[in-house]
Amino acid sequence: MPCLGCCVSAQESFQLVLLLSVGLLSLCVVRGVDILLGGLLVGFVLRRYLPDPDQAPVIGHFNAVIDGFLAPLFLILAGSRININAVIATPFWPFVWMLAFFLVRGLPQCLLYWKQLPFDRQRFRFSLLVSQSLSIPIAVTQMEVEAGLMTSQVSALIIGGSVLATLVYPSLAMAIKPSMPSAAS
Numbered sequence: 001m002p003c004l005g006c007c008v009s010a011q012e013s014f015q016l017v018l019l020l021s022v023g024l025l026s027l028c029v030v031r032g033v034d035i036l037l038g039g040l041l042v043g044f045v046l047r048r049y050l051p052d053p054d055q056a057p058v059i060g061h062f063n064a065v066i067d068g069f070l071a072p073l074f075l076i077l078a079g080s081r082i083n084i085n086a087v088i089a090t091p092f093w094p095f096v097w098m099l100a101f102f103l104v105r106g107l108p109q110c111l112l113y114w115k116q117l118p119f120d121r122q123r124f125r126f127s128l129l130v131s132q133s134l135s136i137p138i139a140v141t142q143m144e145v146e147a148g149l150m151t152s153q154v155s156a157l158i159i160g161g162s163v164l165a166t167l168v169y170p171s172l173a174m175a176i177k178p179s180m181p182s183a184a185s
Contacts, residue, residue, distance in 0.1 A: 010057035017058055020045060078138045078159070081145075086153035087160045097161020098168065106131035106169075121176055128173040137162040 021042045028038030050056045087094060106127035117123045141158050144150035 010061065013056070013058040014061045017042070017046065017062065074135070074138075078142065081142065081152075082159055083152040083156040086156040090157065093157040094160030094164050097158050098164040099161075101133065101161060101165045102127070102131040102169070105133065119178075122178055125173045125176045125178060128169040128176075132162075132166045132169045134162050134166045 021039070024041050024045075025035055025038040027033075028035050028041075046056075046059070050058070109130045110123045110127040113123065113126065117126055137158050141150060141155035145152055145155050
């Protein structure tokens, strides 16, 4: 079975993956399929044809491009669409949404990993860390606003809560010292 990366340089692998990505993403656009699904398909192809996807240099190149260029562009565009006046007019609601993110994302994880994380501090810390999310609320609220199913004001308040959760929850989690099993256990 041919593999990507075993017979070509890392630069050529990156170019081939970029070409594959553009091709599959274009096909998604033409067929009316969600572009995120196209990205997932590229990942499936990579998993299939890279000899060791977790160690492949091409993955490192993509991480550098995404982290250094594409993710900031996504956030710049998303930030430019936020109705900041709605947040200023009702500053209480982002805090409500921040709490909602904990209740909807963190609390279920706390209950799900009850046995794997036997100490209360570990569970609470873990719950705080999984409660943060920025990209999903931004993407979902943007789609809802574009579809006319949500106002830009509500979108801004949800994203405001998401931003707060992303700022506050990791700091709180890191402030909590993890419990260690005692010598008697």
